[in-house]
Amino acid sequence: MNRFPHPFLLCSITIFLFLSCQPYKLVQEEKQQSYSVSSPLHINTGDNAIYKASIRLFNNDLSGLFVMVNADSLYKVGFLSEMGIKFFDMIIAQNSYEVVYCMEALDRKPVLNAIARSLRFILEDPAKHDGDYYADKDNNIIYKSDGNDRWKRKYYLENNRIEKIKGRRFIRNRLFINLSYNNNKQPENIIFLQRGMRMRIEMTKLQTEVDSRDKH
Amino acid sequence: MKTFLITLFCSFYFTAYGQSDFRPVQDIDAVGRKLDNMAKSLNSIQSDFHQEKYMDFLDVTLVSKGKFWFQKENSLRWQYTEPYNYIVVINDGVVQISDDGKDQEFQVKGNRIFEQVNNIIVASMKGDVIDNDDFDVRLFENDQYYLVRLKPLKREVSQVIHEMEMYFEKTSLQISKIRMNEPNDDYTLIRYTNRKINEPIPASVFTL
Known part of the structure; x- marks a missing residue:
């Protein structure tokens, strides 16, 4: 008995796979040079x-403030409740x-x-991961890079600002980020969707009185 | 070595009190009675507050402002107006939170930390903080304030709050500021201004 599938079946599968992949390859992506x-x-x-x-995580909600500080090549990030309790x-x-500190209830890797x-x-800085610029069929500029952390990244640019980021690691883990601006350099709203984790984070920029020099 | 450590600890201790001019209260019972009498005469408080949250790791101080209302026995409305709108109402053991228009509600009893924080806030408003079994209470004074230092005895609270310092004005025996020190060097300092004592508060204040 022939243990291999029928040659016709093999041909069909092969043609199907090639044709299925084809549309992705045919997207009008042209390498671009003059963007940063x-x-x-x-x-x-x-x-x-x-x-x-x-933050909505597995149907649990948590709200508070993200404070992010650029400490040279590192970023220090704190998350605390509106009333001042640190998470x-x-x-x-x-x-x-x-992790420098984490409240016990949240301390899950x-x-x-x-x-x-x-x-x-x-x-x-996306440019830290080597990548290339492309234009898709709608003339949107996309910066594509393979991160050093096994996450492939796509940054969608509009008016020289990143409006959308897509991250992918293997098939299951996907991260979608939408950024919207309001005449500022920094985004006004940011929405993160992490598919593998069923996690959604919504962030809104806060205009607040901050003092990072005087200790009390 | 042990003597050296004790000396070192004492020198820090007295230096700290020397700087802030606070000394231990001699007649704790008398001050306790004063605060207790004030608590008994208190029916309501309305006040503005100014909150500073210092985060040592980030070296950042966040400032927020708002108003609060307290009505005996346990009704409280804590409302942030700057830099965001955030309201917490505690009434009859129910906590209601309004976060930029999104409302949620839960029981204080189901949340041990919230229950403790609620007890502290209400006790501090009423002034009956001395007789509190959940804290190690110490009393200090200078010319202007009575300072009540509370160290939580329960683990779930001490993980979040290392020590609370409550400053009561000597003249009015009303609370002037609260400082919550966290296990690291972070702290939250809340100052109360424009206080109105025993003025009627509409019941609608304690609902969202």
């Missing part, structure tokens, strides 16, 4: 950004993160991994 991409948050060294945030502090580096990864996508 930088971190969506644009936090200068020593400066900070504060966002009001709500966690962490340091985010290019390929790693370190997959959760902290997902939050750190989401923030890294908007804090890091």
Whole structure:
């Protein structure tokens, strides 16, 4: 008995696979040269950004404030409740993160991994991961890179600003980030959707009185 | 070595009190009675507040402002107006939160930390903080204030709050500011201004 599938079946599968893949290859993506991409948050060294945030994770809700400080090549991030109770502090580096403090109830590695990864996508300079610029069929400019952390990234640019980020690691883990601006350099609203984790983070920029020099 | 450590600790202790001019209260019972009498005469408070949250790791101080209302026995409305709108109402053991128009509600009893924080806030407003079994209470004074230092004895609270400092004005015996020190060097300082005592508050204030 022939243990291999019928040659006709093999041919059909092969043709089907080729044709299925074809549309992706045919998307009008042309390499572009004259663009540059930088971190969506644009936090200068020593400066900070504060966002009001709500996190929905496996049907649990948590709200508070994200405070992000550019400490040279690292980012210090704190998340605290509106009333001032701290949830966690962490340091985010290019390929790693370190939790400095975390409230016991939140101290779950997959959760902290997902939050750190989401923030890294908007804090890091995309150009640090070697990539190329493309134009798609609608003439949108996309910066594509393979991160050093096994996450493939696509940054969608409009008016020289990143409006959307898509991240993918293997098939299951996907991260979608939408950024909207209101005449500012920094995005006014940021929405993160992490498919593998069923996590959604919504962040809104806060205009607040901040003092990062005087200790009390 | 042990003597050296004790000396070192004492020198820090007295230096700290020397700087802030606070000394231990001698007649704790008398001050306790004063605060207790004030608590008994108190029916309501309305006040503005100014909150500073200092985060040592980030070296950042966040400032927020708002208003609060307290009505005996346990009704409280804590409303942030700057830099965001956020309201917490505690009434009859129910917590209601309004976050930029999104409302939620839960029971205080189901949340041990919230229950503790609620007890502290209400007790501080009423002034009956001395007789509190959940804290190690110490009393200090200077010319202007009575300072009540509370160290939580329960683990779930001490993980979040290392120590609370409550400053009562000596003249009015009303609370002037609260400082919550966290296990790291972070702290939250809340100052109360424009206080109105025992003025009627509409019941609608304690609902969202």
